[in-house]
Amino acid sequence: MNTPTLMGYSLRTMGIPKELISWWTFQMGREPHMLGESAERVIETIEYAYFFFDDNVPIAASGLFGARSKTKECLRFEGTRVVEVGSSVVEPTYRGRGLGKRVMKECVEKAWERELLPVGVSSNPIVHHIFESFGGLSMDDDQRYQELRQQLCLCEQVSPDCRLCPLAERGGWIFFPHARQRREYSDFHGL
Numbered sequence: 001m002n003t004p005t006l007m008g009y010s011l012r013t014m015g016i017p018k019e020l021i022s023w024w025t026f027q028m029g030r031e032p033h034m035l036g037e038s039a040e041r042v043i044e045t046i047e048y049a050y051f052f053f054d055d056n057v058p059i060a061a062s063g064l065f066g067a068r069s070k071t072k073e074c075l076r077f078e079g080t081r082v083v084e085v086g087s088s089v090v091e092p093t094y095r096g097r098g099l100g101k102r103v104m105k106e107c108v109e110k111a112w113e114r115e116l117l118p119v120g121v122s123s124n125p126i127v128h129h130i131f132e133s134f135g136g137l138s139m140d141d142d143q144r145y146q147e148l149r150q151q152l153c154l155c156e157q158v159s160p161d162c163r164l165c166p167l168a169e170r171g172g173w174i175f176f177p178h179a180r181q182r183r184e185y186s187d188f189h190g191l
């Protein structure tokens with residue numbers, strides 16, 4: 001394997017090439033932890049994406065998507081617009097080499113840079129491990145996130161089979177720029 005090359009794409013400034021979206025939706029369509037997304041749906045909601053390439057061939061991706069309620073309103077938490085880190089996927093032969101973690105972390109840091117609040121929704125324990133490794137907090141652990149968690153659920157009725165259920169145990173995650181400090185502050189003040 002060559003050294004993979006990382007590329008970031010902003011929808012606002014350059015768009016994302018169609019062939020990359022096709023590769024991405026194909027990968028998502030065959031994964032049990034992901035909802036098969038159409039190319040139109042990805043283009044409609046994506047704001048930023050990171051891809052890894054090996055010799056110009058895409059091998060990993062993760063995106064930042066504007067988080068919206070069932071009624072299509074932009075979600076906010078404590079005044080900050082919420083974005084979802086999602087559709088993270090690595091081509092099977094390239095897994096376990098740190099690419100998945102890197103693209104997700106880049107997305108979280110891009111959101112912070114833009115003063116947005118990143119959240120994540122996943123039923124995959126590998127993703128939970130990755131989120132925790134860069135400061136993700138499970139929404140299970142704090143009452144203050146329960147309203148946001150409800151809003152992130154797009155089902156008509158909560159289903160235990162949903163692969164993208166923020167209400168499932170460890171299904172919803174939130175990333176503060178200084179998560180550890182915030183947790184320590186909350187513990188200290190008994191919040």
Ligand SMILES: CC(C)(COP(=O)(O)OP(=O)(O)OC[C@H]1O[C@@H](n2cnc3c(N)ncnc32)[C@H](O)[C@@H]1OP(=O)(O)O)[C@@H](O)C(=O)NCCC(=O)NCCS
Nearest residue numbers: 031033088089090095096097098099100101122124126127
């Ligand atoms: C989830 C996914 C993106 C992870 O990508 P990856 O490149 O294989 O993961 P990484 O190599 O970056 O691994 C990051 C961490 O997860 C751990 N990990 C990765 N695969 C693992 C596995 N199969 N079992 C246990 N731990 C695993 C690594 O050990 C590493 O931990 P560390 O940082 O403590 O050493 C990839 O497995 C994938 O594409 N899965 C299918 C699609 C999917 O489910 N996406 C998530 C939708 S929400």
